[in-house]
Amino acid sequence: MKLSVFCGASVDGFLARPNHALDFLEAGGHEPHGFEEFYGSVDVVVIGRKTFEVVLTFGEWPYGKKPVVVLSSRPLDFSSVKGGVVEQMSGEPAEIAAQLKTRGFQHAYIDGGITIQRFLAAGLIDRMVITRVPVLIGEGIPLFGPLPRDIELRHVATRCYKGGLVQTEYELGAAQQSPDSG
Numbered sequence: 629m630k631l632s633v634f635c636g637a638s639v640d641g642f643l644a645r646p647n648h649a650l651d652f653l654e655a656g657g658h659e660p661h662g663f664e665e666f667y668g669s670v671d672v673v674v675i676g677r678k679t680f681e682v683v684l685t686f687g688e689w690p691y692g693k694k695p696v697v698v699l700s701s702r703p704l705d706f707s708s709v710k711g712g713v714v715e716q717m718s719g720e721p722a723e724i725a726a727q728l729k730t731r732g733f734q735h736a737y738i739d740g741g742i743t744i745q746r747f748l749a750a751g752l753i754d755r756m757v758i759t760r761v762p763v764l765i766g767e768g769i770p771l772f773g774p775l776p777r778d779i780e781l782r783h784v785a786t787r788c789y790k791g792g793l794v795q796t797e798y799e800l801g802a803a804q805q806s807p808d809s810g
């Protein structure tokens with residue numbers, strides 16, 4: 629099973645403002661940058677509890693009928709999710725990835741700062757597509773954080789968009805993966 633990250637961040641590396649606002653992502657002018665194609669290629673979405681809480685404020689469930697796994701160590705209330713397919717998991721990223729693989733999923737979309745950081749630290753991410761929007765916001769929820777060791781990235785491509793988005797795609801080699809990552 630493949631695990632991918634596809635996210636938008638400010639040039640100074642934030643996924644959201646400290647209050648979780650995402651307004652700054654508009655600095656790129658909402659130009660199409662491959663998200664629809666990426667989304668069509670995944671068969672399960674894995675998000676952290678904090679991302680889930682932000683998504684609930686959107687009013688409309690944005691994931692359609694795609695299975696969504698929300699990670700949290702505490703009980704979650706999914707009663708306000710209308711029309712979506714959602715469940716909860718928790719545990720080590722390797723255990724979560726193994727469960728998803730056992731269930732036949734082939735491509736997981738890993739999203740949320742802490743969530744991405746935990747899967748990265750466990751050596752489980754195969755591909756990262758980071759779209760930098762042309763703005764500095766100074767503080768916020770970071771995409772990256774502390775790591776137990778360096779993680780080397782293989783640069784695949786960098787794409788520049790008219791509105792100022794700069795998208796960089798990386799592959800993470802098998803050599804980066806921990807022995808139990810499967």
Ligand SMILES: NC(=O)c1ccc[n+]([C@@H]2O[C@H](COP(=O)([O-])OP(=O)(O)OC[C@H]3O[C@@H](n4cnc5c(N)ncnc54)[C@H](OP(=O)(O)O)[C@@H]3O)[C@@H](O)[C@H]2O)c1
Nearest residue numbers: 635636644676677678679699700701718719740741742743
């Ligand atoms: N710009 C973008 O493309 C983009 C993309 C995604 C998200 N965001 C934004 O990023 C912010 C959220 O990111 P975040 O870093 O604050 O948090 P997050 O990763 O969304 O959620 C973190 C929480 O997820 C749970 N979690 C993660 N891994 C777990 C595991 N292996 N087992 C059990 N629980 C696990 C924990 O919940 P508990 O504390 O409940 O145990 C943890 O506190 C939101 O504002 C969201 O809108 C932006």
